Amino acid sequence: MKNLLYIGNKLSKHGVTPTTIEILGPLLEQEGFIVSYSSSEKNKVLRFVAMIWSVFRYRNVDCVLIDTYSTTNFWYAFAISQLCRLFGLKYIPILHGGNLAFRLKNNPQICQMIFKYSFQNVSPSLFLIEQFKLEGYENVIHIPNSIELENYPFLERENAKPNLLWVRSFAKIYNPMMAVEVFSVIKNKYPEATLCMVGPEKDGSLLHAKQKAKDLKLDILFTGKLSKQDWINKSKEYDIFINTTHFDNMPVSVIEGMSLGLAVVSTNVGGIPFLLENQNDALLIPDNDVEKMVEAIDRLIGDSDLVSKITANARRKSEQFDWNVVKKEWMTILK
Structure with a gap:
């Protein structure tokens, strides 16, 4: 073909x-x-x-x-x-x-x-x-979904600071409001904490998230949609990637976070447990459980060995999603 x-x-x-x-x-x-x-x-x-x-x-x-x-x-x-x-x-x-x-x-x-x-x-x-x-x-x-791994430089983080990154379209299914609520608790514990939320509006969720941040007097960076290269560059300022989704299959944004050396904390929904292994290459928590996500972030901030372990394992896992690997599967069925 x-x-x-x-x-x-x-x-x-x-x-x-x-x-x-x-x-x-x-x-x-x-x-x-x-x-x-x-x-x-x-x-x-x-x-x-x-x-x-x-x-x-x-x-x-x-x-x-x-x-x-x-x-x-x-x-x-x-x-x-x-x-x-x-x-x-x-x-x-x-x-x-x-x-x-x-x-x-x-x-x-x-x-x-x-x-x-x-x-x-x-x-x-x-x-x-x-x-x-x-x-x-x-x-x-x-x-699997694929990325061109050469475009995702691995940044080794010796420890995790309370700098959180969220990357997704603003839609209810991805539960961006949870990220705001998590950050509210983290900010009380760590006044120096930051949260950057990257992604375009989809169903009004961005407006609601901004209003929630304003009500809670939280200084959250909402970038809107960024080009791939821009958010990859932005990721160097952050240590922990939070994925708050209600439903998921195999999110490319999470694979990208893994490849960049970010420590991933994710809700354990849909296809996520088929992608991530708890305490091996990510920390997984129940859907919409703000308290458990805060606990997971706390663990990462306090345990540099855990950060090193899960980020190294995540990078190794992300290598199987490189286009040079995945394309062989496509060639098999298309040719």
Whole structure:
């Protein structure tokens, strides 16, 4: 297969965090594939129309890649997959939705129409593979999200200071309010503590987080969306990466934090325990448990040996997500 059509939300030019379509697509182009994309339309209806039209326009491609999520975009994936079936096109759903397991149980017939007839289903998350296999799907393979590791210099931290970094889109599912609440407690214990929250607005959560910070008289740095290089440079000022999400699969931002030498503290939800091992390469805490996250941060600040251990192990683990490793899996199914 040389000619690919990639369907997904290609929206970074509108200030949205780049998703897999804008990371994987160019990497495949580097390997010699000809990739057409849809869609970068900001309006959801126009984006859906553009996606449908692209299947008609590129119906002679060798394969269609479909970024498949669990909310509104689930229905994009359904419509595109059925159009591919109509045209006899091979298609590969790439499974991202943290709540796709919910879809499998609550929309079983729709899911069968998408995933049973695909050329292959690709899951970056071992958690989702487990969920799909529990529902009887055998045509699911694991290809992790990838990064170009050479772009992520490892900074060895001899100890952890109370300087916290949060990187994600501001959406309720990622629970940014928890980061503000955690920082409020940390700031009382460590007056020199800092928190930087990097990411674009998605559903009003940024506004709420800023208001909460104002109410609590907290000086939090909200940067908005930063380029990859800018936030990598910014990360050098911080020691602890906090991931507060309610649902997750295999977040690239966490892999990036691991590769940069940041000590990761994360909620133990969805695919996270398939990515991180508690007390080995991260510290994991229950969902939305502010007290436990504060305790974990306290541990890191007080235990330089623990910081050295988990950051070194995390960097080693991040090496398996390097594109030079991951691309072999993609080449196997696309060629």
